[in-house]
Amino acid sequence: MTRATPTPRRPRAPASASQQRLDPIGGLAAWPIAPVVALIVVTYAIAATVSRPHEIQIEELAVSAVVALIIAAAVLVWSARPDLAPFTRTRAIVVVALGLVAHVLAAASAWQYNGMIQDDFAPIGLGLLLLALAPFRPWKEILALGGISAIIVGATALVQAPFLGVRTPPALFAIIAMTQVLAPSLAAAAFSRQVVNSIHRWQTDARRAIRGRTEENRDLLAHEVVDHRVKNLGADVLPFLADVLERDALTAADVKRARSLAFQVRRVLVAEVDHTWLDDLIERERAALTERGLNPLCVIADPERRATAFDSDQRAAAGAILVALCTLKGFDPTSLVVQIDGSGPAPADTAQVTQAFGTRGALPAPATDTTTIAIVTAAQEQAAAQARTQAQAQAQLKPRSRSTGARAVDTITIQAGISLPPYQRRRALRPYLSVLRAVFSQVRVTSRHPLLTLEFDADRSGSNSTKGT
Known part of the structure; x- marks a missing residue:
């Protein structure tokens, strides 16, 4: 039976x-x-x-x-x-x-x-x-x-x-x-x-x-990633290796060239590892604003990659408010600044990335060949420009120090210029703010026309009690 x-x-x-x-x-x-x-x-x-x-x-x-x-x-x-x-x-x-x-x-x-x-x-x-x-x-x-x-x-x-x-x-x-x-x-x-x-x-x-669909597409995504990596290597690295194998000899110039290519590959890997869902979102919105004939300047200041610690609901809520701001009538495309800081330790994967690839903006020991020197110089200039932009954004936002004890709290601050009357702005953002208040523990709105500043906290201490009971 x-x-x-x-x-x-x-x-x-x-x-x-x-x-x-x-x-x-x-x-x-x-x-x-x-x-x-x-x-x-x-x-x-x-x-x-x-x-x-x-x-x-x-x-x-x-x-x-x-x-x-x-x-x-x-x-x-x-x-x-x-x-x-x-x-x-x-x-x-x-x-x-x-x-x-x-x-x-x-x-x-x-x-x-x-x-x-x-x-x-x-x-x-x-x-x-x-x-x-x-x-x-x-x-x-x-x-x-x-x-x-x-x-x-x-x-x-x-x-x-x-x-x-x-x-x-x-x-x-x-x-x-x-x-x-x-x-x-x-x-x-x-x-x-x-x-x-x-x-x-x-x-x-x-x-x-969604999890089932992700598992079904995992192999396809893996093949796409491999194809993308091969495409990146195919331009310089693979021809160089093929040439060395064909000559069956290694010269001093080959060593310099290999060092230069290694630095290029490392730079690409660091850029991709540092990328977060917030970077992808801002890139999409920047592209959408560019298609509308605008010249956007969207600044992200998240040096510790704290955006990776947000759960799915928090990512959806934060992404929705960012998309709403970028599509709002009267939005200034050169005014968007997004900053994430926190009182607790950075997410665990940030330490692993730092150990594997170094800190964001860290540079390797300079090489001796002119090609690598040119690449390093360009990277230094780009890193310095990014550091200046982030410093200006942090100076504008003036983050407040918080005494939260043992709690790990990440705070995302969004600043944007919106040339709309206060009533219309509140009416347009009301549903998004309602969702933010339900997902995040604290939501603060500061309006000094035309600048609008939003601050909301994400508690990573493992307790949802701070979201308001």
């Missing part, structure tokens, strides 16, 4: 994930939920307070309850704004705490004169506020906040039970009051959990497909 092969379990998202974090662009479409819910909550609170003046004994407390709920709704709308993403745990706690304060004040304002629990606006308003957290916070957090709120609301109803107009067991009133909070909380938690798991499964399947 054969045993059936078990079906593999579908991957589940981390408990701390939310729709806004996993899908920042999709989270932008969900933010109108917040102002709609806030409007409903405020309208119902005002209408319920005005419609039952006979139950209110302390008008000041009733007004304070409505004001507290209005503030809670305002904090919800403010926290859900795309330009302030992500919606942090602290903001969610403040919203729920204000809703609970409104509930306690409303209960105190009608103490001993409240006719029914069902028409109290505070529990319903609090439940709607919890419902609005679904796209922004993890489902476990919504469930915890809803459970705590339901316990407080149920306890308040239990204390009021002897003074209510209907005589039923006090526990029934507590259950009714708790249901008004628990039902929206459970709905929000279920929605958040389902959406987050769906997005996570889709992303996992997409990454698996």
Whole structure:
């Protein structure tokens, strides 16, 4: 009897994930939920307070309850704004705490004169506020906040039970009051959990497909790399070796020529090894700007190759904002400066590259033949020009020193000139900044027209807690 092969379990998202974090662009479409819910909550609170003046004994407390709920709704709308993403745990706690304060004040304002629990606006308003957290916070957090709120609301109803107009067991009133909070909380938690798991499964399947496609194309890519290397060697190195083998003799001129060719090969290898995804991206954008008839000057200052430590999400987010800046109307193609520095050690592969090929800009011992001397002189001039450009970029950006202790934090700084009114510039970059805030730990925007400076940190300490919880 054969045993059936078990079906593999579908991957589940981390408990701390939310729709806004996993899908920042999709989270932008969900933010109108917040102002709609806030409007409903405020309208119902005002209408319920005005419609039952006979139950209110302390008008000041009733007004304070409505004001507290209005503030809670305002904090919800403010926290859900795309330009302030992500919606942090602290903001969610403040919203729920204000809703609970409104509930306690409303209960105190009608103490001993409240006719029914069902028409109290505070529990319903609090439940709607919890419902609005679904796209922004993890489902476990919504469930915890809803459970705590339901316990407080149920306890308040239990204390009021002897003074209510209907005589039923006090526990029934507590259950009714708790249901008004628990039902929206459970709905929000279920929605958040389902959406987050769906997005996570889709992303996992997409990454698996990309890895599979990469494995399929690995041999083809290897052949292309070999052909590229042979093409580079075919111009000078291979003919020289063929000539030496044909003569079956080695002269002093051959030694000098071999030294010169070795330096050329080393220079090409160092340039290719130093190349990062950021260099490739800037080269593509520089070529695109050139095709548009512009004369771009895009400066990259990443001497320690810290760009290689960025994960796929960070590379996609940083690349998207760079492409958006280069294609934005009013962009000055001579103003783009990208710098990456950090407080921790450089990525591990940088040390390996340095050990194998030397530091970026390092030059070998000078040769004696005129050909090599000319090559070395040109390389020195190119390295000096690059060093001057990077020094000017660093002087412009004025990086701040950071005291981060043992944390390894890489900071990417982008500066560009954009001749657009501030409102249009903010509107054009809003979705990209929202994604950056969801991916990076800190995002700082400085605008001094027409210069725009963006700074965002990538924490390499192995913890995502700094991205805002």
